Amino acid sequence: MILCLSNNGNCTNVDDLVKRYYLPTMYSLIFIVGVVGNITALLVYMVKVRPWKSSTIIMVNLIITDLLFMICLPFLTYYYVLDDSWTLGIIMCRFTRFIFHFNLYGSILFLTCLAIFRYVAVVHPSHAHSIKQKRWGTLACVLGWVVAVAEISPAFNHFDTVKHNNKTYCLDLASNNPEIIWPYSWVLTVVGYLVPLIVVCLCYWRIMKELKKGPHMGSTKRVRARRLIVLILTCFIVCFFPFHVLRALR
Template sequence: MDHSNCTDVDRLMTRYFLPVSYAIIFIVGLVGNVTAICIYVTKLRPWRSSSIIMVNLALTDLLYVLSMPFLVHYYSTGDWTLGDFMCRFVRFGFHFNLYGSVLFLTCLAVFRYVVVIKPLRAAQVQQKFWGIIACAAVWFIAAAEIAPMLSLISLEKRDNETRCLDFASTIPVDDVRWYGWLLTALGFFLPLVVVFLCYIGIVKELARGPYTSSPCRVRARRVTVLILVVFVVCFLPYHVLRVLRIESRRNVEHTACLVDRIVHAAYVVSRPLAGLNTFFNLVLYTLSGDKFRRAFLSTFYWDYRLTKAQSLIRVAIIKARQAA
């Protein structure tokens, strides 16, 4: 394969795949998270600690998707026209809210673990105080994790176009390598280990303890499983491929062109995949409790329609049995 074909692999992905993917994430995430926040604010008061974490998670996802239009315009045109400050701000916001989501999901897994393992402390854990403390800690830690990125993100002028480089493409590569490893280890893999241990503890407790089918414990298991799925499906590929992207750039002289382009293309695919956690989070709000589900249905009068449909089905079944 010649050099020109080699370099076209990731350019096509960046030009066509990213704008479409980010546009879909923006539309679904904006509508879903605005709806979720409105339901929590208007229909689910007073809040418990888990509700406070959920609202902050929805707010984090909302801020995350609000950066999408800038990226859609940039990747569809190939030229960044908003200046250095906006480039740094958008990239910072993208990662800040991504790692905020990671930490909020970890908090939810820990809270569910406490509910199952220490049921006598469930009422204490659900107090607003603990939700406020957890959310304040998450915002602070996420800001501390991503703050160095403000000085690392840079613009690049090439072929009469200005490019807002993503974190893994920042020049020079050595400036981001160790920070990238540190962010991956502490910002993702450490929370992943915590979530996995919570899942193992919940499964073991439900396997041996009484009342394993109680609604509270079933919800705790479902929520923890969903969080683990988000970590593995959405966040894991992104972090692994980001490390590979940085390492391939660092050893570009010893890396075949095609291999380098394929690694970059895979990394490009993983970025919207990480953003799909906003879709899973919308499901998480429903699984977290029946109150949100009922409030959601009542908001759009679906509860009335479902009740009416169920009544019609029962009548039809009774008539069919009588006719038989």
């Protein structure tokens, strides 16, 4: 996007400004806050939380995916600071892009698992004890890792480097081979995001309905639970929806 602020011909490429200044700044802040926050959370779960339940195992795996994402942020920051000039080779390019997308879809899957487990615990209380057992959390996380890898693996070879105007670019899904990537990108959006979004919304909708039943529907715990559900759904949409829309537009 080119933005002209006056009639004297001085124009600014907004995309370049975003990549050169905004993204490195935001990635640096996310890296610092993310590393400190996730390591702290992981230590709390490892040291203080006892006994572990299925939800605990899912949360720990969610933290691990976030920490993996933190690994790729310094490389992306370095890339954008150098004005989209990749100097780390094709292997690191593919690794960085793969980890970025793996975190995205791994996080979505683990958040979906949490929603399903909470749905079973609240809406079907007779199964609550069973669903809290660690083996179900372990099984859900193993499936989550396998599915996330399966979703992203077809794109691995399309995370590539190309040379243009004496610069090497590290391409992501939105930049490389649109005639091939476009169908895959839409399938990934539907399977990796829209289907989990529908599942999460349905689970929390049923939980909300269940929380409204009974004589204590206005109790502090239930009000807090409803607010937490709204917050989770808002984050699920705000954090993931814009990325998929922008990728589709590109």
